[in-house]
Amino acid sequence: MSDSDASSPSAAPARNYLNFATTAKSWLLTLDHKRIGLLYLISIAFFFLVGGFGASLVRLELLTPDGNLLSAESYNKMFTMHGVIMIFFFLIPAGPGVLGNFVLPLMIGAKDVAFPRLNLASWYVYMTGASFGVAALILGGVDTGWTFYTPYSSTYANSQVILTGLGAFIAGFASILTGLNFIVTIHKLRAPGLSWFRMPLFVWAMYATSIVVMLGTPVIAITLVLILLERGLGLAIFDPALGGDPVLFQHLFWFYSHPAVYIMILPGFGIISELISCFSRKRIFGYGFVAFSSMAIALIGFFVWGHHMFVSSQSVYAGLIFSFLSFLIAVPTAVKIFNWTATLYKGAIVFRTPMIYALGFLGLFLIGGLTGLFLSSMGLDVHLHDTYFVVAHFHYVMVGGMVMAFLGGLHFWWPKMTGRMYFQGWAIVTAIVIFVGFNLTFFPQFLLGYLGMPRRYHVYPSEFQILHVLSSAGASILGGGFLMLYIYLPLSLFIGRKAPRNPWPATGLEWEVAESPPSPHNFETTPVVTEEAYNYAHKDHAFFEQDIVDILPEEDENV
Amino acid sequence: MTDPSVDTVAEAIPAESAPLINHHISPVTLYYKIFGLLMILTVITVAIARVDLGFMNIVMAVTIATLKATVVALFFMHLKYSAKVTWVAAAAGAIWLCVMLALTLADVLSRTWIPTPEAWL
Amino acid sequence: MSDAHSSPYLHHHFDTLEQQRQASSLGMWVFIAQEIMFFGGLFLAYTYYRALYPEAFAVGSSLLSLGWGGFNTVVLICSSLTVALSVHAAQVGNKNGIMRYIVATMFLGVIFLGVKYIEYHAKFDHNLVPGRNFQFEPHDAHAHTAPVEFELPALVASAQAQVPQMAMPAMDGEALHAEEEHGELSFDPRHLQIFFSLYFAMTGMHALHMIIGIGLMFWLLRLAGTNRFAPEYYTPVELFGLYWHFVDIIWIFLFPLLYLI
Numbered sequence: 037m038s039d040s041d042a043s044s045p046s047a048a049p050a051r052n053y054l055n056f057a058t059t060a061k062s063w064l065l066t067l068d069h070k071r072i073g074l075l076y077l078i079s080i081a082f083f084f085l086v087g088g089f090g091a092s093l094v095r096l097e098l099l100t101p102d103g104n105l106l107s108a109e110s111y112n113k114m115f116t117m118h119g120v121i122m123i124f125f126f127l128i129p130a131g132p133g134v135l136g137n138f139v140l141p142l143m144i145g146a147k148d149v150a151f152p153r154l155n156l157a158s159w160y161v162y163m164t165g166a167s168f169g170v171a172a173l174i175l176g177g178v179d180t181g182w183t184f185y186t187p188y189s190s191t192y193a194n195s196q197v198i199l200t201g202l203g204a205f206i207a208g209f210a211s212i213l214t215g216l217n218f219i220v221t222i223h224k225l226r227a228p229g230l231s232w233f234r235m236p237l238f239v240w241a242m243y244a245t246s247i248v249v250m251l252g253t254p255v256i257a258i259t260l261v262l263i264l265l266e267r268g269l270g271l272a273i274f275d276p277a278l279g280g281d282p283v284l285f286q287h288l289f290w291f292y293s294h295p296a297v298y299i300m301i302l303p304g305f306g307i308i309s310e311l312i313s314c315f316s317r318k319r320i321f322g323y324g325f326v327a328f329s330s331m332a333i334a335l336i337g338f339f340v341w342g343h344h345m346f347v348s349s350q351s352v353y354a355g356l357i358f359s360f361l362s363f364l365i366a367v368p369t370a371v372k373i374f375n376w377t378a379t380l381y382k383g384a385i386v387f388r389t390p391m392i393y394a395l396g397f398l399g400l401f402l403i404g405g406l407t408g409l410f411l412s413s414m415g416l417d418v419h420l421h422d423t424y425f426v427v428a429h430f431h432y433v434m435v436g437g438m439v440m441a442f443l444g445g446l447h448f449w450w451p452k453m454t455g456r457m458y459f460q461g462w463a464i465v466t467a468i469v470i471f472v473g474f475n476l477t478f479f480p481q482f483l484l485g486y487l488g489m490p491r492r493y494h495v496y497p498s499e500f501q502i503l504h505v506l507s508s509a510g511a512s513i514l515g516g517g518f519l520m521l522y523i524y525l526p527l528s529l530f531i532g533r534k535a536p537r538n539p540w541p542a543t544g545l546e547w548e549v550a551e552s553p554p555s556p557h558n559f560e561t562t563p564v565v566t567e568e569a570y571n572y573a574h575k576d577h578a579f580f581e582q583d584i585v586d587i588l589p590e591e592d593e594n595v
Numbered sequence: 596m597t598d599p600s601v602d603t604v605a606e607a608i609p610a611e612s613a614p615l616i617n618h619h620i621s622p623v624t625l626y627y628k629i630f631g632l633l634m635i636l637t638v639i640t641v642a643i644a645r646v647d648l649g650f651m652n653i654v655m656a657v658t659i660a661t662l663k664a665t666v667v668a669l670f671f672m673h674l675k676y677s678a679k680v681t682w683v684a685a686a687a688g689a690i691w692l693c694v695m696l697a698l699t700l701a702d703v704l705s706r707t708w709i710p711t712p713e714a715w716l
Numbered sequence: 717m718s719d720a721h722s723s724p725y726l727h728h729h730f731d732t733l734e735q736q737r738q739a740s741s742l743g744m745w746v747f748i749a750q751e752i753m754f755f756g757g758l759f760l761a762y763t764y765y766r767a768l769y770p771e772a773f774a775v776g777s778s779l780l781s782l783g784w785g786g787f788n789t790v791v792l793i794c795s796s797l798t799v800a801l802s803v804h805a806a807q808v809g810n811k812n813g814i815m816r817y818i819v820a821t822m823f824l825g826v827i828f829l830g831v832k833y834i835e836y837h838a839k840f841d842h843n844l845v846p847g848r849n850f851q852f853e854p855h856d857a858h859a860h861t862a863p864v865e866f867e868l869p870a871l872v873a874s875a876q877a878q879v880p881q882m883a884m885p886a887m888d889g890e891a892l893h894a895e896e897e898h899g900e901l902s903f904d905p906r907h908l909q910i911f912f913s914l915y916f917a918m919t920g921m922h923a924l925h926m927i928i929g930i931g932l933m934f935w936l937l938r939l940a941g942t943n944r945f946a947p948e949y950y951t952p953v954e955l956f957g958l959y960w961h962f963v964d965i966i967w968i969f970l971f972p973l974l975y976l977i
Binding site: 630656664668678688695 | 738741742745746748749750751752753756759760763764767768782786789790793794796797799800801804807808957958961962964965968969971972973976977
Binding site: 146219223287 | 730735750751754755757848904913
């Protein structure tokens with residue numbers, strides 16, 4: 037994987053982080069945050085394919101009401117595999133591991149993250165965890181669902197719970213190492229002049245994410261250890277036969293796993309702030325509110341986990357508290373949506389690929405967020421709990437939210453990462469295909485869930501078939517869109533136009549000071565920041581008219 | 596956004612963060628005093644536990660343990676002389692643990708407020 | 717770039733040793749916050765079940781050896797002192813002091829683990845390890861622990877099993893005394909398994925941290941032996957000190973929760 041990536045943009049004599057050393061060893065033992073980001077990118081791209089394969093089998097199975105493709109057992113294993121891989125090995129590392137690693141030190145004018153060795157260790161730990169996950173898959177799979185609910189997982193399941201649990205446990209430490217690195221890096225390695233309120237909002241988002249990682253992940257780690265101890269050594273922790281309480285497991289599990297959705301989506305919020313501001317050619321509306329709303333989400337995100345347990349035997353009074361707190365977290369989230377929308381207002385909007393993803397994100401995340409309010413009201417949740425409504429809500433937030441934002445960010449920073457432009461035409465078509473496919477896949481699932489279709493069933497009454505067929509048809513479009521990414525992005529490494537330093541042109545140290553691709557230590561001299569972030573008003577239209585308009589026709593020749 | 600005229604790091608860094616060594620070095624006698632205090636607290640906690648105080652037993656035990664932990668953090672771990680952000684990091688762990696305990700106990704302790712229907716037993 | 721500040725201890729991406737030192741220290745404290753939550757999961761499980769089954773936990777606690785537990789508490793506090801002194805030695809550049817106190821800490825750590833082994837071994841002997849062979853035999857357990865003033869009647873484990881109760885009796889031992897006079901158990905013996913599972917999980921996880929700490933001390937000894945520390949750079953000793961003190965703090969909570977109440 038390494039050599040081709042490294043050698044492709046070396047036409048220019050400039051020494052950069054890709055061409056200064058090209059051996060496999062220089063990649064596998066690199067301490068450079070940019071290379072580690074690329075290692076993460078290649079890894080999660082692989083796991084996204086594997087997880088997507090699981091999803092496509094699930095959707096194929098659901099084409100017919102009778103369940104004639106997979107046995108019930110294999111169906112359980114398929115949706116579990118899809119969930120475990122997408123959450124633990126794709127969504128969680130996608131924001132911090134790939135874009136955070138690559139962009140964050142550049143954004144704050146640092147030469148590297150605070151602890152480069154831990155950063156490399158993070159990738160190896162992640163790969164070790166992921167290998168356990170893959171091993172579990174090969175050795176028969178796991179059928180507990182990604183939630184590992186006890187006592188099924190701890191006592192009764194006859195599948196590879198121990199291997200999968202170990203995989204998720206180990207992968208957790210990878211995100212802990214990354215989160216620790218980011219917190220210290222942001223505190224101690226900001227360039228001179230870069231005060232907290234001059235930081236790009238992506239940095240704020242990564243800071244909030246890291247806090248959630250540091251305080252949440254260890255709880256899932258110890259929870260998985262307890263399951264492994266119970267299953268492997270026969271300790272009695274959750275076993276109801278001995279007075280153990282599975283609801284305790286749910287408390288422990290959701291104490292991490294609800295904040296974990298903020299680990300997944302907060303980096304997306306940061307990316308969207310960058311994109312909307314850049315392609316509206318405007319300073320973001322209400323910078324301070326957007327920054328603090330990230331922190332508020334990180335904080336309140338820890339107080340809401342009980343809304344996953346309204347129909348467990350959790351006390352109704354606790355349910356009331358959790359329901360109220362869950363409504364509360366809609367406030368900072370809405371602040372973000374309003375501020376992004378207000379940024380668009382009277383902005384000089386430019387429809388480049390990252391912006392298409394960002395606008396898609398706004399609509400889809402809004403639907404995902406609002407349906408979350410349905411689920412956090414106790415009464416309605418009794419009806420909607422464990423139905424496709426939850427599945428649709430979750431995917432609107434995670435795919436419509438995080439994956440769209442991640443792809444927007446990937447396209448935004450792709451020129452910086454690789455030194456090559458991708459093909460604008462292909463990219464825009466792909467973004468639209470993904471948007472259409474996504475909606476066709478998941479909107480019918482809201483209807484299905486509302487009508488009572490439970491999740492995790494592979495046989496269903498035939499009156500649901502029309503909606504399931506629509507959903508599966510959408511999934512094939514969505515899958516096609518994702519596959520296009522795997523074609524044109526790698527291709528752009530070889531035949532893409534060489535990227536200028538600042539193709540958009542955007543503000544921020546990574547665009548204005550660092551080269552594309554950056555030199556091994558990012559900056560020749562430590563940059564000094566003298567102004568606030570997103571000062572687009574200051575960058576007059578000359579920039580915009582020359583660079584953006586001139587680049588378009590050139591690129592189109594490549595399409 | 597950047598100012599190319601400032602080309603060395605030294606010029607850009609405020610003077611007060613430049614000195615190489617500014618750590619606080621506690622005198623050895625302080626460590627022995629803290630050690631003595633911890634020992635005394637250990638004896639007290641064992642002694643109190645042997646008296647039946649009902650509900651207060653657990654309260655006393657946890658209070659003394661918290662006191663001991665605070666002393667260790669402040670003096671042995673030099674938290675007392677550390678930067679504010681270090682205090683925040685240390686407090687965050689403790690506060691989040693309290694949040695987790697409090698909200699979970701909100702569930703456990705209020706479950707029996709509504710009696711279980713006879714027919715379910 | 718910043719040659720004026722260069723020092724053999726300075727990594728390339730930091731500008732000054734002070735910045736590097738602060739970064740390492742903050743990193744360790746963030747790691748410790750993470751560790752608090754890691755053990756926090758266990759403390760939550762303990763609190764949860766203690767709230768549900770206070771009598772079983774009281775009996776379980778009485779089956780642990782207060783003597784060994786107290787002894788280990790003293791050992792750990794001593795080791796905290798020696799670690800603090802070795803950090804002090806590093807601050808003033810006393811290489812022999814660092815090594816002497818690290819060795820003393822290792823010695824104390826090994827004693828702690830040895831006592832833990834004795835305690836675990838006793839639990840195996842008395843069938844108090846959760847699992848298929850778990851068996852609660854009060855008389856047996858008494859012989860070697862015993863700060864309990866009452867005798868529990870022997871019982872057939874499964875025969876008297878009760879339905880787990882959600883009710884919340886008072887958290888003192890009175891109920892136990894009262895029912896013991898009537899010759900009945902006031903708690904479900906199956907809940908003892910939960911107590912001992914938590915006991916093994918909590919002390920085991922703590923012991924694992926100590927074993928890791930002892931491993932780290934070998935590394936520190938090697939660094940100190942090859943003169944890698946100086947008054948302007950002793951970060952590994954300092955960070956290890958933080959780690960060891962944290963492990964001590966965990967025990968400071970485990971000891972009263974498991975052995976005393």
